[in-house]
Amino acid sequence: EPEVTQTPSHQVTQMGQEVILRCVPISNHLYFYWYRQILGQKVEFLVSFYNNEISEKSEIFDDQFSVERPDGSNFTLKIRSTKLEDSAMYFCASSDTSLEQFFGPGTRLTVL
Amino acid sequence: KQEVTQIPAALSVPEGENLVLNCSFTDSAIYNLQWFRQDPGKGLTSLLLIQSSQREQTSGRLNASLDKSSGRSTLYIAASQPGDSATYLCAVLNTNAGKSTFGDGTTLTVKP
Secondary structure (H helix, E strand, C coil), X not given: CCCCEEECCEEEECCCCCEEEEEECCCCCCEEEEEEECCCCCEEEEEEEXXXXXXXXXXXXXXXXXXXCCCCCCEEEEECXXXXXXXXXXXXXXXXXXXXXXXXXXXXXXXX | CCCEEEECCEEEEECCCCEEEEEEECCCCCCEXXXXXXXXXXXXXXXXXXXXXXXXXXXXXXXXXXXXXXXXXXXXXXXXXXXXXXXXXXXXXXXXCCCEEECCCEEEEEEC
């Protein structure tokens, strides 16, 4: 069964460093999303992406964040200068026109 | 601003029992509602998607209902099994641009 994959599973970085989280959505999906979940808290929407542009973004998704679909298969989230409070599990999701979202296993980001 | 609440926060039942998980949302102008399962430290698994025009969806032992006018959804699990133990999340898709709002989840424990 097709699934969303994410790499790496765990990323440790120093405060102020740039990180890129990678996702491979399900192949025939057209809508892509990033969410995050801080330990013990709700899943929070960051950004949605369709037709090579951002459809919607939350107030969390400030200038430190960017997304890109560099080729036909990958979808990336870049955090330019990480802060301690960026430590969280980051989930990528994708959907087809039904908008049923399928999530990847997540990348645990730890900022020291 | 959409708010999603799930009650109860935790539920413990003996194996074989039928149970109901509740989800309420403040803004009834939704696009769809999706129920997920999350195992500890893992990603989200889609269980059921209900479009805003639908009243219920069924998959195996799971049945989800939606009452948009009252801002409520329920997830009914029949004949619960220990393998059903997990956190169940409901998420409301507010627009077709992709922003979903999640509840805090109900953590279910099914005792053998």
